[in-house]
Ligand SMILES: O=P(O)(O)OC[C@H]1O[C@H](OP(=O)(O)OP(=O)(O)O)[C@H](O)[C@@H]1O
Ligand SMILES: O=C(O)c1cc(=O)[nH]c(=O)[nH]1
């Protein structure tokens with residue numbers, strides 16, 4: 430599957446000057462909702478990502494809201510597992526709400542649309558582990574961490590993308606006066 434082409438085709442590959450969740454700046458932003466709004470593409474992504482973990486016997490898949498909600502659903506469907514999502518808890522972490530539960534010992538796969546630092550998916554992982562879940566893998570549509578993100582379990586992505594990302598004080602786009610976009 431040509432994931433980059435899917436982002437392009439759906440207008441989800443943005444170029445400019447973007448503020449990332451982590452506070453880093455980048456000339457590239459992958460707007461996954463623009464891709465995942467298409468059920469057939471979302472399903473294809475879910476099947477491809479699920480396939481990378483088909484031997485893991487997962488009880489549930491979890492992703493951090495919002496980006497991880499649709500993705501969790503399509504991957505879980507492909508794996509015959511439950512689809513959970515974690516939500517911001519208002520204190521910088523994430524939690525399970527809305528009657529979503531974990532049975533102690535449940536094996537789970539964490540999924541993320543785009544991993545930059547991995548901090549967002551890590552928060553969803555902590556929420557599931559706090560309820561007794563056992564993490565068996567992390568899957569992403571795109572890994573743009575430059576090989577830096579690690580979770581202590583297999584981490585697999587459909588696409589590894591090498592893109593510049595800068596600390597704000599070292600950002601050449603800021604230096605050139607390019608307006609910063611919060612997407
Ligand atoms: O690996 P990280 O450095 O954490 O960055 C990547 C995260 O940023 C985006 O989510 P965002 O927090 O913007 O919110 P959303 O999912 O609600 O769109 C994206 O969906 C990832 O969750
Ligand atoms: O790091 C981020 O916040 C981020 C990068 C990206 O390409 N897409 C996205 O949704 N978030």
Ligand SMILES: [Mg+2]
Pocket residue numbers: 493494495496497549
């Ligand atoms: Mg997100």
